[in-house]
Amino acid sequence: MNDTAHCIPDGWEAVIGLEIHCQLSTQSKIFSGSSTAYGAPPNAQASAIDLGMPGVLPVLNGEALRMAVMFGLAVDAEIAPVCVFARKHYFYPDLPKGYQISQYELPIVANGHLDITVGDAHKRIGITRAHMEEDAGKSLHEGFVNESGIDLNRAGTPLIEIVSEPELRTPAEAVAYMKKLHQIVVYLGICDGNMQEGSFRCDANVSVRRAGTTAFGTRTETKNVNSFRYVEKAIEYEINRQVEVLESGGSIQQETRLFDPSTGQTRAMRSKEDAHDYRYFPDPDLLPVHCGAQYIEDVRATLPELPVDKRARFERDYGLSTYDATVLTGERPLADFYETMVAEAGGEAKLCANWVITDLLGALNKAGLEITESPVSAAQMAALIQRIGDQTISGKIAKEVFEAMMNGEGDADAVIEAKGLRQITDDSAILAVIDQVIADNPKQLEQYKGGKDRVLGFFVGQVMKATGGKANPDAVNRLLKERLGPPGEA
Amino acid sequence: MHKDSLAALAEGLRSRRFSSRELTEHFLKRIEQYDEALNSYVTVTAERALAQADAADAQIAKGEGGPLTGIPLAHKDLFCTNGVRTACGSKMLDNFIAPYDAHIVELLDAAGMVTLGKVNMDEFAMGSSTETSYYGPTRNPWDTDRVPGGSSGGSVAAVAAGLAPVATATDTGGSIRQPAALTGLTGIKPTYGRVSRYGMVAFASSLDQAGVVAHSAEDAALVLQAMAGFDMRDSTCVERPVDDYAAALGNDIRGLKIGLPSQYFGDGLDPQVRAAVDAAAAELETLGATLTPIELPNTPLSVPTYYVVAPAEASSNLSRFDGVRYGHRCAEPANLEDLYKRSRGEGFGSEVKRRIMVGTYVLSHGYYDAYYLQAQKVRRLIADDFARAFEQVDVILGPTTQGTAFALGEQTDDPVTMYLNDIYTIAANLAGLPAMSIPCGQSAGLPIGLQLIGRHFDEGRLLNVAHAYQQVSDWHAQWPEAYA
Structure with a gap:
């Protein structure tokens, strides 16, 4: 990737922060025993807990916790001695309980960082936090008339949401950061990194401001971009769009946008006015999670x-x-x-x-x-x-x-x-070929003797050709020189 | 047979004086005979009950089984029962049949108990009178113009009228103790975390706890023994051995320190109730206990605190009832929003809606700190009051309610008055403490309840104190005349 700083209009600076959802490669879901394997028939991997049936309760999968801690350690972050699951409320058919179990005030991971390189420049990007949460299901619209299908296989799949500081300044930096994160989670074996299947996806927060100023501009959030190239394009588009709006005297609306890969553009999805009040509060079904020093050291010992x-x-x-x-x-x-x-x-x-x-x-x-x-x-x-x-x-x-x-x-x-490619290293075999080559090429022999030392290369080539390339080139050189003597000596 | 203790029933079964089938048929007949007036059962599972009874008889015939094998019971209709409707007193779940059993249903089935059916309750356990049920109000066997209390009104009415020997119930702010008090029964709400909440439809997760209503502490001890214990499916369930409750019953209470909180004997307490509670305390003193006045200064804050915390959790817990996967769905939804609005609008009754709205409000951006967070802080203060008190005393004693059973319809127009029914019971839920109510007198022919609150996991001691009292009193042996 080239340095794309040039894509930012003169006199402007972009401020970019990424929220990356990374699916953890646990065998079972974060709060139920259902399998997380991809590609099963719809709802074949949805238990009573995943379906949000009455009276059922979540129980934290210890593997998901361990993987989140591994991530935190890999980015030099602090692991919270006590972290808390919170409920995030909104109604949607693929969210069975009417709330998503996530973390809010006390996430498992905070204050990490990642070093990126763009061109020759090195930069340290802060990781504000990473929290554990459950994924939602999927709404299916194809193949239904006047109704939608719901597949809850993915509901309850463990995720960590990794939130960067708004310290990225160019689309290239954003992509470098995202690639670096991707590399780390795959290295750690906590994520399969499959972006097509949504195992690693990105929300990009973008704002612009006049170069040299320090106050943040109004930001937009472009949701669910699932390839490195699209992230770069979406951010690039968004920067230019925002600068154009501002330069023509308009103002930026705080809103959620979607990237359309077919046009390379982003479009508004919902504005701040429609924004949800998620009514976060600590989930009373789950106790606060304590990570003791010994536990953290045990996990550290398993880091690759x-x-x-x-x-x-x-x-x-x-x-x-x-x-x-x-x-x-x-x-x-x-x-x-x-x-x-x-x-x-x-x-x-x-x-x-x-x-x-x-x-x-x-x-x-x-x-x-x-x-x-x-x-x-x-x-x-x-x-x-x-x-x-x-x-x-x-x-x-x-x-x-x-x-x-x-x-x-x-x-x-x-x-x-x-x-039959074995190299010929036997001197007598090579000499036999050399003698033959010399005999077949009297004109070249004359030239060599006349002082044209370049002709040695010709003889080497001929010998190699005659042996089908199998003669040891060092031996050929050495033996030819012996046979021919120094050039120019008749 | 319906007036026998569980121990007597077990003895009758073991000595073949009667079979579990006969015992079950006896209760089914009584349900048929009396329940039309009381409306305590929402679902009677006669066939299933008889099959369970036959299985119990077969076990007993082989000399197997335990102290509860073959004994019938009723489950509050918020414990999920595999294959049997669990409606939770709501139109929302009128068509809901769970494909799993609640943990306690599993345990009591495994103990050989026979499920007669599912009993009525306030909708989603929100209420103190069992008048908010979609299936109509349950009536108090002591006076059918009066409420049995709530939300476990079906449980207490069925047991008080001899339509079940014992019943499961739940208590979020007093829903076991207040109805037990109003119907002359013994009800125990164990420590939060003592009994698994798995499969129990949630009202307020940090307060809900399953328990039992029975005719005596001895009966309650037997059933609680079978319900209590660790369940890895409930993260808030505590992994700790369960005491032998029956063994604790004979313990001497000499030297027991009983605290009487001044806040539980103040304004609003009916003088007759007070007199009965004082007399019971005096009785325990003659048995060797000492009485100490104590202070629980934050008691007045418990009702407002509860009515922030409980609706907040309820508004969240009830989000799952959206008409999408199960439960009530409105006819012909025009779009997704219409589906949500009408399914929930039609499925929930007005008290449930009121609490969802209150809960949504207190969790909203800008109000969370002032209400929810503040309530959590006060909750801590209330718990601290108890912790200090339990440094001085072993058990706290007071009235369960301010008065006796009130008339149907008397409080339905005034939610705040209705909420004050729980003024003495809520604090134990906020602090997660075990508490029980036992009958200690009557006023104008209506039962009066005595409340005992214990230290965390001190159910054994509470049951023992209650049992000691029941050895020297006969309020628990009183029956409403029409059902004796």
Whole structure:
């Protein structure tokens, strides 16, 4: 992504804060035992509790709490020693109880931060809070005439809502922040990160003000944007819209807006006047949740290495460049792949990095596959690297072997054998070819002897061609020079 | 048989003097005979009851079962019963059949009890007279022109008239104790968290507690024993062993320190009620207890506090009744808003609507701090009053109500007067304390109730004090003539 600061009209500054809803990957719902698996037939995963039947009661899922605490620890936040669930009231058919169980005054996570990089600029973005809450169900309108369907499978799925400080200034920063958060929750294994299925979605609060001023302008909230690109576009559109309104003498209404991906525009959904009075109050069905120091330390002990730490370690331990380390730690499965490969190969960290970044990722990208779907395993990649190292094949032949491996033609040794790609390292065999090549090319031999040293390259090429690329290039060079002697010496 | 104690019934069943089927039929016949006038039952589950009775008889025949096996009871119609309508006194739930049992229904079924049916109540337990029920008012067996109290009016009327030996009930601000007082019964509201609320339709979640109404402390102890205990489905249920209530009953009360709060004997208390309560206190003194005057200075704040907290929680709890998934749905809704407005408008009665509106108001933006938050602070002060008092005394004693049963229709036009019915009972709910009411006299042929309030989880002691009193008095053995 490019720096999009240029998209902000001159003389203006944007103030952006994001609220990100992140679905926790628990097996069961936050307050009931129903499964959270995606894609079941409508209402197949809605129990009496999810349906908001009379007399049933919520019981907190300990896994959801643990995951929320993991998140808090990962962003250096404070974990509340006591947090409280509150009821947020509004009527909607996909909200069975007429209220959503959320957290209001005492959220589980507060005062964290995240460091982002846009271009060469580094910036620390504050995370105001993150609270646990239950998701609502879904209203279905397709396939119904004069009525709507309700699917409550999603109702009660655990979420954390992560609220940033209004410290983002450009759409690019907003996207960088969102990507970083996405990377962390996926790394932590607390969210599957699937944006199409709504596991990670964003509400963007945007306002603008004259550059150099400090008071906040009136903000709008663009709801439920579910891709990085749409977030960038929606914010960009909203900034320009607001500046246009203000420059033409109008004023911004505090309102909720929707982003339409087909037009790239946002439109008003409801104004502040229609805003709900949610009537939050502590849920009397749930006791305050106490997180003791020991509990928090126990959770901390289960935290995986975070991307920023992993990257530093890759640079340090594997001698990788910042760029290579950043790419390889971008996703946890990729980092795991790389580390397995290096371990299996018994070193060659830099060579492994080159192969993964250039060849493997390139091929996967072309095939539209994720690293987890790679047809070539880390161990197989390592074996290929070893065949280069022990001079069984050259780096160039290795590319051909790799291609065959990607095509499912077996591991490196099988491909090398099947295709007869084993490098010729036997001097006498190479010399035989060299003698033949020299004999076949008297004109070039004359030129070489006449002092044209560039002709050596020609002979190397001919030898390689004659061996089908299998001759060890170092040996070919060495033996040719021996045979031909220094150029210009007739 | 209907005048026998539960222990006597259990003995009769075990010695085969009668079967559970015969016992059940006896009560079903009495329901048929008397309930048209009383309107205590909303649903009679005769077939189911007889099947349960037969199962109990089979158990007893094998020498199995416990002290409650084969004994009939009635459930207040807010305990969900799998396959049987749970209407909660409301048109809203007139068509509602839960696909699950409340925790206490499960426990009492498992104990072998026989469910005769579901009994009437104020709509969503909001009321002190059982006049707000969609199914019409329940009448007091002592005088059918009078109310039985509420909201557990069906429970007490059925037990007082011998249409069930015992009944479950709930108490949010006095809904077990006030009706027990007005019908000459023994009713106990346990400590908040002692009995699971799972499957009990919620009115005010932080105050609601299930209990029992019976003819004696001994009967109440037996049933409460079977209801109490931890249930992981209710996060507010307390994981703590249950005392042996029956075993506590014989304990000597010599040296017991009883506190009499001056605030419970002030203006508004009927002199006859006061005389009866004083006499009962004196009786306990002769049994060896000591009487100490105490102060619960924040008592006058309990009614206003309750009428902020309870409606606030109720307005939230009743949001789920929206006509979408179950319950009353208006005919031909024009759109979503119309569906909500008319379904709720038609489904709820006026007292429920009043409390939803009050509750919505006190939780609203700009009013929350002044009402809800303030009420929570006062609630803490009221609880602190009790904590201080219990440093001095073991049990607090006073009247349950200011007067005896009032006439039907007498207070329905004046909600505030109606709310004052709970003036002595509400504080125990706000503080989460166990409390009970036992009969201690009569005025003009109407029962008078004595209230006992205990420390948290001190149900055993309360039952023991009540039992000790019932050993030397016979108010609990009095029956309304027409139903004796």
